[in-house]
Amino acid sequence: MHISTKCSIAIHCLIFISEYGETQKVTSELLSLSTGSNPVTIRNIVSELKKEGILSVRFGTGGTTLSCPLEEITLYRICSAIEPDFLGKLIGIHTMPSPLCPVGKNIHSVLDVSYEKIRKDLQGSLQNISMKDIVDKYHDL
Amino acid sequence: MHISTKCSIAIHCLIFISEYGETQKVTSELLSLSTGSNPVTIRNIVSELKKEGILSVRFGTGGTTLSCPLEEITLYRICSAIEPDFLGKLIGIHTMPSPLCPVGKNIHSVLDVSYEKIRKDLQGSLQNISMKDIVDKYHDL
DNA sequence: ATATGGTGTAATATTAAAAACTACAGGAGG
């Protein structure tokens, strides 16, 4: 119900692949060492990114390369790939308001309107940042 | 590490208090029944809102009233009151990147820039919605 | 052909965070 560390791990991996994917065999083991998280976690994340068409994985022999220009990989795309309906899960709503109370009965419909606006805003915000921006920033350091 | 259900419970309570605070004794027990959550949870949330100057609680005898015009109660204020540094906790970052890897060494500074932008955007988005909007919506239903 | 070093994925365990519950001290007002 939040933007999890999986997102930052995904970005980390994408920078890594963008830098070394063409010249080295980037395996889940290697990404695991660089990110400090588990190889299985990496494989799951990379697998979701693959389904999204962001990168491709050489099966069997290993190695990962980008299959999409950096400009087209927005944070929104990354988050959606990793966590389906992450926007819907971002804001929690208490589940058991009393249907006997006028406020309780209507709270969900009232919140829906405002929460949807917040979700749309966040979506725009995430669509505004691409891996191009991030890799550029990485080079500028 | 997300916008928790406490926020929606707080909004629920504020609508309730705005509607009935002047005419009835709104106790944590009552709010607990209406929201479907625990009286202690309610008291904690209400207590944070009180510290923020959003409402006042009659100690001893019970009862809660708003102490601030609805327009001035933005969702941002509510969230901050309830969850200090909620913006900082919104986006998770993996904690153990390898300092031996050029990417791992710099990932945090790279992410900081973009994540700060997202946080600012969200802050603005939450500041744009006030309890006035929400109560109006409630009346329109 | 087969050993090697990868991926994909399921099942389970561990950890951490959110929420609920219990318990009780202390205030206000009849």
Next chain:
DNA sequence: CCTCCTGTAGTTTTTAATATTACACCATAT
């Protein structure tokens, strides 16, 4: 001084995130 409330500490329960273990399957080099 009794009753109904708040404030808050301490504990337990529940749920979500992450890590771990295990293994089937694939591609290539030898």
